[in-house]
Amino acid sequence: MAILQVRNVSKRFGGLQALNDVNLSVEEGSVHAIIGPNGAGKSTLLNCFVGRLVPDTGTVMFDGKSLLGIKPHEINQAGVSRVFQTPEIFGDLSLLENVMIPSFAKRDGDFKVNWWPRVDTERDVQQHAEDVLQEIGLYEKRFEIAASMSRGDKRRLEMAMCLSQDPKLLLLDEPTAGMSRADTNATIDLLKRLGETRGLTKVIIEHDMHVVFSLADYISVLAQGTVIAENTPELIKGDPRVKEAYLGTEAE
Amino acid sequence: MFGLSRKDTLLLIFVAIITFAAPILMNPFPTESSLAQFNAGYPDLMQRFVIFGIFAIGFNILFGLTGYLSFGHAAFLGAGSYACVWMFKLLGYNILPGIILSVIVSAIFALAIGYISLRRSGIYFSILTLAFAQMSFALAYSVLGTDMFGLKGGLTNGETGLQVYNSDPQIFHSDSAPDLPHLFGIPMRTTEVVQYGAWEFQFNVGFYFCAVVMLIAFYLSIRIFRSPFGLMLRAVKTNQNRLNYTGVNTKPYALAAFVISGMYAGLAGGLLSAMDPLAGAERMQWTASGEVVLMTILGGAGTLIGPVLGAGLIKYFENIFSKINEGILKGWFEFLPDTLGDAVVWVLYFFTGSGWHLTLGLMFMLVVIFLPGGLVEGAGRLFGIGRRKKKTPASKTQAAE
Numbered sequence A: 001m002a003i004l005q006v007r008n009v010s011k012r013f014g015g016l017q018a019l020n021d022v023n024l025s026v027e028e029g030s031v032h033a034i035i036g037p038n039g040a041g042k043s044t045l046l047n048c049f050v051g052r053l054v055p056d057t058g059t060v061m062f063d064g065k066s067l068l069g070i071k072p073h074e075i076n077q078a079g080v081s082r083v084f085q086t087p088e089i090f091g092d093l094s095l096l097e098n099v100m101i102p103s104f105a106k107r108d109g110d111f112k113v114n115w116w117p118r119v120d121t122e123r124d125v126q127q128h129a130e131d132v133l134q135e136i137g138l139y140e141k142r143f144e145i146a147a148s149m150s151r152g153d154k155r156r157l158e159m160a161m162c163l164s165q166d167p168k169l170l171l172l173d174e175p176t177a178g179m180s181r182a183d184t185n186a187t188i189d190l191l192k193r194l195g196e197t198r199g200l201t202k203v204i205i206e207h208d209m210h211v212v213f214s215l216a217d218y219i220s221v222l223a224q225g226t227v228i229a230e231n232t233p234e235l236i237k238g239d240p241r242v243k244e245a246y247l248g249t250e251a252e
Numbered sequence B: 001m002f003g004l005s006r007k008d009t010l011l012l013i014f015v016a017i018i019t020f021a022a023p024i025l026m027n028p029f030p031t032e033s034s035l036a037q038f039n040a041g042y043p044d045l046m047q048r049f050v051i052f053g054i055f056a057i058g059f060n061i062l063f064g065l066t067g068y069l070s071f072g073h074a075a076f077l078g079a080g081s082y083a084c085v086w087m088f089k090l091l092g093y094n095i096l097p098g099i100i101l102s103v104i105v106s107a108i109f110a111l112a113i114g115y116i117s118l119r120r121s122g123i124y125f126s127i128l129t130l131a132f133a134q135m136s137f138a139l140a141y142s143v144l145g146t147d148m149f150g151l152k153g154g155l156t157n158g159e160t161g162l163q164v165y166n167s168d169p170q171i172f173h174s175d176s177a178p179d180l181p182h183l184f185g186i187p188m189r190t191t192e193v194v195q196y197g198a199w200e201f202q203f204n205v206g207f208y209f210c211a212v213v214m215l216i217a218f219y220l221s222i223r224i225f226r227s228p229f230g231l232m233l234r235a236v237k238t239n240q241n242r243l244n245y246t247g248v249n250t251k252p253y254a255l256a257a258f259v260i261s262g263m264y265a266g267l268a269g270g271l272l273s274a275m276d277p278l279a280g281a282e283r284m285q286w287t288a289s290g291e292v293v294l295m296t297i298l299g300g301a302g303t304l305i306g307p308v309l310g311a312g313l314i315k316y317f318e319n320i321f322s323k324i325n326e327g328i329l330k331g332w333f334e335f336l337p338d339t340l341g342d343a344v345v346w347v348l349y350f351f352t353g354s355g356w357h358l359t360l361g362l363m364f365m366l367v368v369i370f371l372p373g374g375l376v377e378g379a380g381r382l383f384g385i386g387r388r389k390k391k392t393p394a395s396k397t398q399a400a401e
Helices: A042-049 A072-077 A095-108 A123-136 A151-163 A181-198 A209-215 A233-238 A240-251 B006-020 B034-038 B043-066 B074-090 B095-117 B122-141 B205-226 B228-238 B240-244 B250-275 B286-299 B306-323 B326-332 B338-349 B353-370 B374-382 B387-400
Strands: A002-013 A016-027 A031-035 A057-062 A080-083 A169-173 A201-205 A218-223 A226-231 B191-196 B199-204
Touching (some): A002 A201, A016 A031, A016 A042, A016 A218, A031 A042, A031 A209, A042 A057, A042 A169, A042 A201, A072 A080, A072 B240, A080 A151, A095 A123, A095 A151, A095 B228, A123 A151, A151 A181, A201 A209, A209 A233, A218 A233, A218 A240, A226 A233, A226 A240, B034 B306, B043 B199, B043 B205, B043 B228, B043 B250, B043 B286, B043 B306, B074 B095, B074 B122, B074 B250, B074 B286, B095 B122, B122 B286, B199 B205, B205 B228, B205 B250, B228 B240, B228 B250, B286 B306, B286 B353, B286 B374, B306 B353, B306 B374, B353 B374
Parallel strands (some): A031 A201, A080 A169, A169 A201
Antiparallel strands (some): A002 A057, A218 A226, B191 B199
């Protein structure tokens, strides 16, 4: 069953046609990669999923509901979590607090003046956050301040924050951008492990072919705002159109 | 205790002891000594310490937690003052209805101003709040201060200030009740003067009433700081973008913090009127808004106790340093040769008397440059809470691995 369905989405910025009649459907439980050369419209498309941009035409349906015209926090409450290109975390707060915030948001909804209880006596949320940190391998560092972490750890923390909400769909915007080879491999392993233990539906936007072919079940290739090919990784590798638009230029 | 952690309970008890003992602690010098002018233990000043402490505690809930810097909080202080005096005029001199109304009025006022101002953030938010406060000041000073609706002097009585007249209704006033602000018959002005050797201590009813209110306000602010709500407010300050994509609607959180801090300001304004039943427009002026910003930063924004310390320090300077005139300075430096003494007095005079702002400015500069965490950071360094600092390098190397 398709959990995310994109139909005829177009988006224009002034004279630039960023997205042109994009159709896409993401199967539940799959890892769907969106690849394409720079400026292909990958990030624009992702921003249409999370409420940052509204497409000029077309529809985006998630879990049977339209995502158009509703705000980012409402989309998150509906079950979509997002990992950013540069990790967006709460730098001044401890790792544990970083993970407790999304857990509170999941439990209490988008707004609640929950001012009488104490954070450190909210055992259920704290326990949940600690479990997620354990799962992702940051439990030992839970009292450290997030801003002092390495880039790789920040990325892992951001994933822990998303996972703590148990999302139906996880969007990853270039999860290994700017990472060392070792950090990239660690991230691939982590995502693979999460795929096995949690069976999450993921949409990955990625530049790095190594990452894409290690993780994806299905690939959509975007070029100049249009989906030019969609298939399994094996078949995408051999597709001449893809080679021409993307892989070919890189191989030269 | 009280649902607080051990550390917070100790802090609350410590603040309570200091506050209740203030009439003694603030008068360390014998009455006849030459240092007696540094005594701050008189009712009027001590009331101001705790009332402006409340104002700063509330301001810190907005600025310290969410990072939104309001330059218009005096508007709520003024609104609270007017509301309280109106209750005196209409109902009588019991202070409870006045204080309750001042909190309600300022909450409504803060809701309206906050709703509009919070459409912007950063400097634009600050400017919007400043603009609203200045408009409120202009309204109170002139527009609403002219005769209207058959009311002589309008709602605010303009530049004279709102006060209680014999012709006012005061429907619950009875002849047995005192003819000045009181709490169920106990006048706020009652002061017990105790002589102990060369010392004199003044125990004032109004001060103790304000002190109890401040301790309750302080307790509530600790609860807010330690709650999931407080955590969300700190998240608003740190990364609003992430918070939005985490399923949290950030605007109502910021607005709630704004209204709560407005209510604290209104409470402080109500108490000011309850101590002295006169409300003037100058309480809404931008200098008053700036003062609470200074108090909070000086003491330590985002810390629990900082704003109270900052409020105390600034009020102390305002009242004590400003009283040091040329004559007093000359008295101190009598032992120096004439020309040198004159020179020293000439220099120091810039920093005392009406020049006390200069001392305050210098102190503010030093704190901001050397102790960005305010006085609380300074105290922390003094008492070796810097132990936490030692831990950081070790953990950093760990993170880098």
